[in-house]
Amino acid sequence: MKLPVQFEEKMKNLLKEEFNQYVKSFEEKRHYGLRVNTLKIEPDQFKERVDFQLSPVPWCKEGFYYSEEDKPAKHPYYYAGLYYIQEPSAMAPGAVLDVQPGDKVLDLCAAPGGKSTQLGAKLKQEGVLFANDISATRIKALIKNIEMAGIRNAVITNETPERLSERLEEYFDKILVDAPCSGEGMFRKEPQALKNWESHGVEKCCSMQRNMLPYAAKMLKPGGYMLYSTCTFSPEENEGSIEEFLKNHPDFEVVPIPHENGFAPGRPEWIGGRESLRGAVRLWPHKVKGEGHFLVLLHKKEGEIKNKVFIPKREVSDKVLEDFYNFMKENINVKLEGDFKIHGDNLYLVPKDVPDLNGLRIIRSGWLLGSLKKNRFEPSHVMAMGLTKDMVKNSIDLPLEDPNVIRYLKGETLQIEGHKGWNLVCVDGYPLGWGKMQQNMLKNKYYPSWRWM
Numbered sequence: 418m419k420l421p422v423q424f425e426e427k428m429k430n431l432l433k434e435e436f437n438q439y440v441k442s443f444e445e446k447r448h449y450g451l452r453v454n455t456l457k458i459e460p461d462q463f464k465e466r467v468d469f470q471l472s473p474v475p476w477c478k479e480g481f482y483y484s485e486e487d488k489p490a491k492h493p494y495y496y497a498g499l500y501y502i503q504e505p506s507a508m509a510p511g512a513v514l515d516v517q518p519g520d521k522v523l524d525l526c527a528a529p530g531g532k533s534t535q536l537g538a539k540l541k542q543e544g545v546l547f548a549n550d551i552s553a554t555r556i557k558a559l560i561k562n563i564e565m566a567g568i569r570n571a572v573i574t575n576e577t578p579e580r581l582s583e584r585l586e587e588y589f590d591k592i593l594v595d596a597p598c599s600g601e602g603m604f605r606k607e608p609q610a611l612k613n614w615e616s617h618g619v620e621k622c623c624s625m626q627r628n629m630l631p632y633a634a635k636m637l638k639p640g641g642y643m644l645y646s647t648c649t650f651s652p653e654e655n656e657g658s659i660e661e662f663l664k665n666h667p668d669f670e671v672v673p674i675p676h677e678n679g680f681a682p683g684r685p686e687w688i689g690g691r692e693s694l695r696g697a698v699r700l701w702p703h704k705v706k707g708e709g710h711f712l713v714l715l716h717k718k719e720g721e722i723k724n725k726v727f728i729p730k731r732e733v734s735d736k737v738l739e740d741f742y743n744f745m746k747e748n749i750n751v752k753l754e755g756d757f758k759i760h761g762d763n764l765y766l767v768p769k770d771v772p773d774l775n776g777l778r779i780i781r782s783g784w785l786l787g788s789l790k791k792n793r794f795e796p797s798h799v800m801a802m803g804l805t806k807d808m809v810k811n812s813i814d815l816p817l818e819d820p821n822v823i824r825y826l827k828g829e830t831l832q833i834e835g836h837k838g839w840n841l842v843c844v845d846g847y848p849l850g851w852g853k854m855q856q857n858m859l860k861n862k863y864y865p866s867w868r869w870m
């Protein structure tokens with residue numbers, strides 16, 4: 418691989434005798450990874466069900482390397498949201514940030530959602546995940562990935578960190594800032610990263626990172642944790658951006674991340690930074706089976722919350738929800754508790770304790786249940802993905818080898834027997850979407866834009 422001369426020279430100066438080993442890693446094959454979605458299945462069960470050649474990623478207990486021949490993106494279980502295809506090093510930030518069910522979590526730079534889906538799984542549907550990204554195009558993949566994963570407690574926003582911070586001051590327990598960066602760690606995985614490096618230089622990225630970090634800090638509760646990560650090697654964007662941040666935020670300190678599983682320490686000496694930055698982590702492609710990454714965990718000092726965020730009472734009248742309640746009575750075995758919200762004709766279940774967000778660019782206010790049409794409720798594909806088979810009255814459970822699985826995913830009508838009306842179509846018990854049964858024919862309600870091609 419031809420690396421930019423300027424980049425090679427810089428890395429040679431930094432790494433000295435280690436440089437040869439480092440640069441040799443660019444000639445080696447990249448590693449492929451997938452992360453099991455524990456909202457749907459446990460890793461052990463998953464391993465038994467698939468015939469991929471899996472071996473564990475040391476730093477992420479749900480993460481596995483797979484072989485190039487496995488093709489996991491072309492498997493019905495992928496469509497059922499049982500796993501997310503993720504570069505192994507990219508699993509590290511979500512593994513290190515200790516998210517607990519019930520936490521309020523922000524993923525500030527979330528698209529396409531690799532880390533959001535990981536954090537969402539850790540929340541186990543309790544608490545709230547705010548997944549934000551500034552890019553209106555990249556956010557489309559974020560929506561799809563969160564919805565496919567069956568995360569019911571996510572709010573998706575398309576905002577600047579500054580505007581978010583005006584409304585969500587001291588609100589979050591945990592924040593991930595997976596910052597835009599020059600992407601040097603991705604040169605081996607994505608040749609496009611080399612081109613981006615030339616247009617999105619280190620300097621430009623530093624300024625974006627240094628600009629957003631104070632807003633992220635403002636949104637963190639006293640006593641909360643913030644994880645900053647990049648997929649680049651440049652000291653300026655890593656130890657440098659954090660040194661700059663810590664200079665202006667004495668209420669934050671570095672929490673050392675254990676240097677195990679091949680994790681190498683931060684290098685404060687490269688930017689004349691404080692010693693505690695050695696507690697950061699660098700993932701080097703010549704030391705781990707994965708691409709280049711940097712992570713640092715920061716803790717905000719304990720203290721009183723000065724800015725209590727106002728949580729409005731959301732009430733939608735039973736009259737408006739009548740068709741929805743009728744649908745629930747006929748089709749769903751559980752009661753959905755919480756606040757409902759209507760946008761246009763879309764009905765959402767809003768996660769607990771979400772503040773008033775009026776005026777912000779909200780892409781999803783919570784779990785999109787469906788739409789209130791004239792005299793009926795139409796459940797959404799997103800609702801199907803967030804359900805389990807035992808939550809519905811009627812389902813059609815197809816075994817993996819049944820050709821109807823692929824037919825369903827292609828959007829075809831199925832000649833099949835089942836209960837009249839709405840059915841949750843599953844593969845081996847895992848929901849794929851809705852179908853509506855009419856006289857031995859299952860009308861396919863699979864999302865047209867997600868179809869198997």
Ligand SMILES: C[S@@+](CC[C@H](N)C(=O)[O-])C[C@H]1O[C@@H](n2cnc3c(N)ncnc32)[C@H](O)[C@@H]1O
Pocket residue numbers: 507525526527528529530531532533549550551552555576577578595596597598625629
């Ligand atoms: C490294 S990528 C995030 C990858 C993502 N966390 C994942 O795991 O899939 C950085 C993201 O930051 C977004 N971004 C850039 N500037 C931003 C800003 N000022 N506020 C929020 N997001 C921003 C980009 O659109 C990009 O999607």
